[in-house]
Amino acid sequence: MTHLNLSTKFNERLFDMDFMNFGHSISLIHHHLEEVEDELTGWLKQPLNITAEEVDEIHNLSDEIKENADVLLVIGIGGSYLGAKAVQEALAPNFTKKENGIEVLFVGHNLSGSYMKRLVESLHNRDFYVNVISKSGTTLETSIAFRVLRHYSIERYGQNAKNRIIVTTDSEKGLLKEIALAQGYRMLDIPSNIGGRYSLLTPVGLLPISVAGINITEILRGACQAVIDLNEEDLEKNEAYRYAVLRYELYSRGYQVELLASFEPCLSYIHEWWKQLFGESEGKEKKGLFPASVNYSTDLHSLGQYVQEGNPLLFETFLSFKHLSEDCHLPFNELDDDQLNYLSHRSFNDINHISEQGTVLAHFEGGVPIIQIELERLDAFHIGYLLYFFMKACAISAYLQDVNPFDQPGVEAYKTKIRDLLNEKTIVS
Numbered sequence: 001m002t003h004l005n006l007s008t009k010f011n012e013r014l015f016d017m018d019f020m021n022f023g024h025s026i027s028l029i030h031h032h033l034e035e036v037e038d039e040l041t042g043w044l045k046q047p048l049n050i051t052a053e054e055v056d057e058i059h060n061l062s063d064e065i066k067e068n069a070d071v072l073l074v075i076g077i078g079g080s081y082l083g084a085k086a087v088q089e090a091l092a093p094n095f096t097k098k099e100n101g102i103e104v105l106f107v108g109h110n111l112s113g114s115y116m117k118r119l120v121e122s123l124h125n126r127d128f129y130v131n132v133i134s135k136s137g138t139t140l141e142t143s144i145a146f147r148v149l150r151h152y153s154i155e156r157y158g159q160n161a162k163n164r165i166i167v168t169t170d171s172e173k174g175l176l177k178e179i180a181l182a183q184g185y186r187m188l189d190i191p192s193n194i195g196g197r198y199s200l201l202t203p204v205g206l207l208p209i210s211v212a213g214i215n216i217t218e219i220l221r222g223a224c225q226a227v228i229d230l231n232e233e234d235l236e237k238n239e240a241y242r243y244a245v246l247r248y249e250l251y252s253r254g255y256q257v258e259l260l261a262s263f264e265p266c267l268s269y270i271h272e273w274w275k276q277l278f279g280e281s282e283g284k285e286k287k288g289l290f291p292a293s294v295n296y297s298t299d300l301h302s303l304g305q306y307v308q309e310g311n312p313l314l315f316e317t318f319l320s321f322k323h324l325s326e327d328c329h330l331p332f333n334e335l336d337d338d339q340l341n342y343l344s345h346r347s348f349n350d351i352n353h354i355s356e357q358g359t360v361l362a363h364f365e366g367g368v369p370i371i372q373i374e375l376e377r378l379d380a381f382h383i384g385y386l387l388y389f390f391m392k393a394c395a396i397s398a399y400l401q402d403v404n405p406f407d408q409p410g411v412e413a414y415k416t417k418i419r420d421l422l423n424e425k426t427i428v429s
């Protein structure tokens with residue numbers, strides 16, 4: 001049974017692409033990934049390696065939080081929140097009332113004073129837990145948000161505040177780990193050999209996802225299936241490797257932007273997570289596709305014109321799910337004053353699907369190369385599968401470009417500048 005299908009619609013500029021030219025390089029990369037131990041490759045087998053005890057611990061914590069809080073504040077930025085936020089958006093229903101459940105709020109991913117002020121004010125009548133997540137333990141946004149929310153927790157809960165703070169950080173080192181040990185906060189480990197943007201299937205993602213009411217066992221089951229399926233060395237049988245090769249080939253032929261497109265708004269944070277994954281993994285040494293995204297059909301009415309007829313620097317990757325569990329039908333209207341009765345035998349999903357097909361055709365005819373990734377169902381199993389698929393494809397993609405998928409040296413440049421400016425005595429205007 002295939003869980004994920006990859007297909008393409010390429011115009012004449014790409015007709016002569018031969019996958020098998022990449023067989024040898026892929027095979028070398030495949031073995032390199034299997035064998036390296038000094039790199040941050042712990043995520044490769046993480047879905048298989050996570051123990052039942054670790055999953056139980058997360059379930060127990062999640063139950064405790066749900067019993068004692070109205071809000072879980074997840075403090076983190078980049079890889080320390082995007083994965084969990086992506087899964088929450090994709091699988092937890094929109095517009096549901098929060099009175100009977102807990103709200104999972106992802107905070108500490110900006111430096112806005114008004115955002116922080118309003119956040120604290122919004123907590124006055126609500127009970128909360130804090131889950132601070134940082135692999136390094138020193139990220140500015142996360143650290144200052146934690147300082148504010150730690151103080152506020154003490155104001156609200158006194159001695160008991162420490163029971164409401166959970167720290168997720170590197171298993172071996174870091175400032176946050178030291179703080180947690182000194183203060184007696186409970187800790188969840190991020191394995192040392194897993195970097196931030198590959199950490200979603202560790203407690204980084206699993207605790208917030210579980211509190212959001214999503215079945216983490218199913219997420220892990222989907223990811224485990226992907227570990228097995230996508231460990232196939234033969235390029236023709238491995239969809240992650242094929243996706244990596246397609247991207248590389250398009251990049252080599254001059255395309256500079258990959259536009260990830262979906263027609264379900266709940267996937268918009270999967271786009272955000274994907275952007276960080278590919279952007280930080282590939283964008284170095286003056287190389288790399290620029291990862292961008294669109295939410296259709298909304299963005300057809302803003303960026304659609306550019307994609308169709310603008311500078312031909314991009315290709316599009318459509319992400320879709322064959323079966324969606326919910327739908328809405330168009331009511332029949334006798335008057336037909338809005339002239340929509342021709343659609344009344346169709347549902348929203350029908351119309352959405354047809355508009356996706358129409359968009360693919362139009363963009364293809366406009367000269368945009370198209371990759372299509374389709375999964376069976378929008379559920380926890382397939383989301384787990386998809387996220388692992390992207391991580392595996394991303395690592396292969398970066399190696400094809402001869403860059404290290406697991407570092408982010410460029411990040412230091414702006415961090416240092418900000419730190420230097422903040423250390424200056426004068427206030428920068």
Ligand SMILES: O=P(O)(O)OC[C@H]1O[C@](O)(CO)[C@@H](O)[C@@H]1O
Binds near residue numbers: 077136142197
């Ligand atoms: O988990 P940390 O160490 O706080 O890092 C958060 C994010 O910041 C980055 O270092 C980039 O600034 C990402 O690589 C990472 O996901």
